[in-house]
Amino acid sequence: MGVLKWVAMGVGVLLAVPASAALIEGRVVAVADGDTLTLLDARKRQHKVRLTGIDAPEKRQPFGDASRQHLAGLVFGREVRARCPKKDRYQRQLCKVEVDGKDANLAQLAAGMAWHYRAYGKDQGLFDFTGYALIELEARYRRRGLWADPRPQAPWDFRRARREAASGWGLGGIPVVGKTVG
Known part of the structure; x- marks a missing residue:
């Protein structure tokens, strides 16, 4: 019985959002690109948010504007919940963003508007890491968004x-x- 308890705790750690993760709720007031937005909380404070687990094309890249527009269509002007376990070197909150209970980061991948950012996979739980990888593979297979390009x-x-x-x-x-x- 003791071994099962340790296995269950280990799985829980891998799947869980860190307990120290900040929860920011508010309205999206700007979308800079396909993986960066600005959130205005109830106290009228702005939070620069970088979506974790994904990396979208840069503005000057093919699909850069399409990626930004897709994210804007998902979240701009809407109330969102952002779970932010840490900040990046630019002091942006690194967050998993949910709108209407749906993962906006994952939606960017599913539409072929971003890559799964595997290099920072250690910052994702096992469930998110695996799900994001599979969704990117499906988008590639179906040639959605940037995957329509033969050499993105x-x-x-x-x-x-x-x-x-x-x-x-x-x-x-x-x-x-x-x-x-x-």
Whole structure:
């Protein structure tokens, strides 16, 4: 009986939202892109929220605007509940956002408007991690949204390429032609 108790507790830890997670409820007043929004709470305080578990195309990427519009259609002007276990380096709340009891993060994946951000999977419970991965696979299979593109570029690759181009270094640390190396 003791082993079952430990297994049950372990599963509970994997599936649970951390107890220290902040719960923010309010109206969405802005949608910056397909994974970032601004929430106004009952005290009229604004919260910059980054949706966890997903990474949407950047504004300058193909499907960047479509992703933002899809998220706006889901949440803009609506009351939402955000479960936010931590903040990112930009001090945005990292949250799972629910609108009418539905997971908006998951809806972005299902519509093919974002990638499952596996690199930060340790921040998700096992249930969410597995569900998000499966929903992304289904969107890919059905060629929804950005998956209609034969070679979609992941946003983290897009950002890295832009950083390297701005620094004068190409992919893989090879200097860009025409740039001087100091």
